[in-house]
Amino acid sequence: MKPDAITRQILFGSQKAGKTYTFDEKHDPTLPAQQWFQEPDEGLILFIVFYTQACRWSRCLGCNLPSKVSQDHVPYKSLMTQIDHIFVDPEVRSRASLIRKVIISNNGSVLDEDTFSSTALMYLIAQLNLNFPNLSVLSMESRPEYVDLAELEFISRALAEGDTPTRLEIAIGFEAFDNRIRNEVFDKGLSLEAFEGLVLKMAPYGYHLKCYFMQKPVPGMSDVEAVADIQNAIDYLNRIADKHDIHINMHLNPTYVATGTALETAFRKGRYTPPFLEDVAEAAHHARAKSVSIFIGLSDEGLAVEGGSFLLEDNQALVDKLERFNRSHDFNILDEICKTR
Numbered sequence: 001m002k003p004d005a006i007t008r009q010i011l012f013g014s015q016k017a018g019k020t021y022t023f024d025e026k027h028d029p030t031l032p033a034q035q036w037f038q039e040p041d042e043g044l045i046l047f048i049v050f051y052t053q054a055c056r057w058s059r060c061l062g063c064n065l066p067s068k069v070s071q072d073h074v075p076y077k078s079l080m081t082q083i084d085h086i087f088v089d090p091e092v093r094s095r096a097s098l099i100r101k102v103i104i105s106n107n108g109s110v111l112d113e114d115t116f117s118s119t120a121l122m123y124l125i126a127q128l129n130l131n132f133p134n135l136s137v138l139s140m141e142s143r144p145e146y147v148d149l150a151e152l153e154f155i156s157r158a159l160a161e162g163d164t165p166t167r168l169e170i171a172i173g174f175e176a177f178d179n180r181i182r183n184e185v186f187d188k189g190l191s192l193e194a195f196e197g198l199v200l201k202m203a204p205y206g207y208h209l210k211c212y213f214m215q216k217p218v219p220g221m222s223d224v225e226a227v228a229d230i231q232n233a234i235d236y237l238n239r240i241a242d243k244h245d246i247h248i249n250m251h252l253n254p255t256y257v258a259t260g261t262a263l264e265t266a267f268r269k270g271r272y273t274p275p276f277l278e279d280v281a282e283a284a285h286h287a288r289a290k291s292v293s294i295f296i297g298l299s300d301e302g303l304a305v306e307g308g309s310f311l312l313e314d315n316q317a318l319v320d321k322l323e324r325f326n327r328s329h330d331f332n333i334l335d336e337i338c339k340t341r
């Protein structure tokens with residue numbers, strides 16, 4: 001599709017959802033949008049958000065991730081320079097042999113070749129093989145409609161040429177389990193049939209799946225309903241994981257009020273408050289002894305309006321406990337949080 005047609009799609013989605021943010025056109029296109037390290041017990045993770053054209057869908061109710069990238073096409077040569085920038089970064093170089101997982105994102109779909117160049121993707125895989133000898137997982141964020149098995153097989157074959165076996169993980173946004181909330185209110189555009197079709201495609205190859213969920217993603221949902229929605233999602237993903245013998249991780253993000261979205265309007269009118277972390281612990285606790293694993297996202301990425309984050313001045317001790325849970329997967333930590341409410 002022509003780049004200006006994609007820009008029109010992005011603007012259509014943003015307008016449909018009443019988004020008021022602007023895109024980051026001032027960003028230097030030779031630099032990634034963001035990059036950071038995470039250090040769970042299983043090894044060092046490098047998270048890279050490339051600066052590309054924004055998510056074509058762009059209409060999900062509470063999402064302002066596109067505001068960190070461009071509404072216009074970013075050429076493959078700029079993207080390759082962003083990749084070079086990663087691999088000459090002194091901190092990345094000094095920790096290269098420790099990196100076990102790389103997560104690649106563009107705040108949209110890295111498998112959408114109209115927004116993330118295929119040439120740049122191939123170049124990135126080559127650089128990962130050359131520079132990260134102990135890489136064991138490559139995770140790519142994408143909407144399911146851009147997941148192409150032939151492309152995954154090709155990437156997987158290329159990764160197998162690296163020094164260490166590296167498996168692929170596809171990370172998709174699910175956000176809410178209730179069909180009405182997910183598709184009519186949040187406007188995610190994801191049916192369970194499409195999700196299960198993706199699972200059927202991926203399972204025979206042993207690729208892993210990560211599903212992003214948001215606790216309390218929309219106005220009009222009580223805290224109790226929000227907990228129940230995540231618990232229902234855990235039960236569903238658990239059934240799917242068992243039935244298809246596929247590894248599924250739920251990445252549970254407590255919702256924050258993102259600037260320039262309909263959630264901000266509701267928040268300012270007193271019709272929305274972010275979830276309590278105690279409720280997030282209660283929802284996550286439901287994954288105890290299940291096949292589906294769970295990770296709790298504890299960052300608002302600096303994208304929340306003032307007072308609209310689940311991170312409060314007085315809940316750092318709780319955040320520390322949840323971080324401990326993420327590192328250890330010790331459900332007793334969640335038990336303790338639930339009991340002391």
Ligand code: SF4
Binds near residue numbers: 057065107108
């Ligand atoms: S949640 Fe994902 S699919 Fe939806 S608008 Fe944001 S980046 Fe696009």
